[in-house]
Amino acid sequence: MGHNNSVSDPKPTEHKPRTRRPSVAKTTQTRQAIVAAALDVFLERGFSDARMEDVAARAGVAKGTVYRYFTDKEALFEGVLREVIAVPLAHLTLLLPEPGESLRDAIWRAVLPIVRDMERSKRAPVFRLILAESSRFPALARMFRALVFDPVADMIQRLAQRGVETGELTTDALVKFPHLMIAPNMLAVLWNGVLDPEHPLDMEAMFAAHLDIVFGISEDTSSTKCHKPL
């Protein structure tokens, strides 16, 4: 339910009251350190095995301090993941097809940044963590769907609908199951993260190969060579 945002609440200097105003201070700095540390620890150990003292130590504070910002471990976990999930695709512009652009190019342009981002950022580990913990925290799964999955699926569905209309797609399979476009990326994330990190899949090549299947081979975005300026 409600968060404990009582901590950083400056209340903009209303008529110099007798009480010393709460310090605007570096509390946000501390909070950020705790959130960052907690994310690392949760990613490494999962919810149950993460130790609050480790979070505190890594954030450079004492254990008690963590409890000034989050009422308990669950609040910390949910709070941290809430912040992490909330950010993700904000700056990954969900591009719409430009006039005259082929559907394949539009999808490539729209999804490739997501694929590349998955390969580098902490988003992939976060996704794995959500999968692992979502039976304990169903709210996370819901949030993840709402903020990450559904927007992407909707975009793909719209693009696919256009493809069916223009004849670029010979089946409405992607309209009925936009998930089919996301699935390879998801498998790759899990593969590289937990199933076989020693032999990671080249997510970009795999995505290109998938487009080969969906659209047939084309030269400019073929799986072997692809230096689209984006």
Add this chain to the structure above:
Amino acid sequence: MGHNNSVSDPKPTEHKPRTRRPSVAKTTQTRQAIVAAALDVFLERGFSDARMEDVAARAGVAKGTVYRYFTDKEALFEGVLREVIAVPLAHLTLLLPEPGESLRDAIWRAVLPIVRDMERSKRAPVFRLILAESSRFPALARMFRALVFDPVADMIQRLAQRGVETGELTTDALVKFPHLMIAPNMLAVLWNGVLDPEHPLDMEAMFAAHLDIVFGISEDTSSTKCHKPL
């Protein structure tokens, strides 16, 4: 490492030794009860939150008894999953294409039982559990790959190779990434299990739709109607 098979070891009545021979007893029955109970508990709570006492209670034995069969919690977890993973695809015959059969039909025939099995059996939850715990138990991920994933991927790769040769496939994408055939099923398992159990995906319809994408639409295995006798 080695298992404690010291339990059931009758040693067929060799010259009436003074020692009472160990009882052949119902120990295997007890062991099975423990394994079954442990699987349920681990599936419900994950490794860390599973309580040995719950396992014992559900198996109808006392806590100490569990430790006669498994040295500790980790051994129990690994032992149980080892048994569960070892079984899986044994009876799911990995069919090879029959002469004259279209590649699409061959893949449909080979993969559909796996899809159907995933929808019903405990294998899907087990897969989720492995994903969740494999950073703590990398051996599990390896075993899962070796016993489940790789055989399926190999089969798909062989079928895809044939498809490229016969021209049924216009790209070798599936040869390079047989994972692409598995990915939708994997996504569906995770979706139905943790991402949105309230609105489960129809795995069979989704698989059919995927084949529509890979091979183009065909009447007998189209996504809308499909009553293959199998």
Add this chain to the structure above:
DNA sequence: ATCATAAAAATGACTATTAAGTCAGTATTA
């Protein structure tokens, strides 16, 4: 058959450990 009995199986109260969460006291800062 039935009984006596020793070996093995099963039990559950107990110990030891770990970690979440508290709070009286200290340090910081506006």
Add this chain to the structure above:
DNA sequence: TAATACTGACTTAATAGTCATTTTTATGAT
């Protein structure tokens, strides 16, 4: 200097794993 942030030793709860004791059972003797 007073309000607030921070500290870390402490309390408490939970549970993994132990082991002395009890129960069960396969056998050989009657």
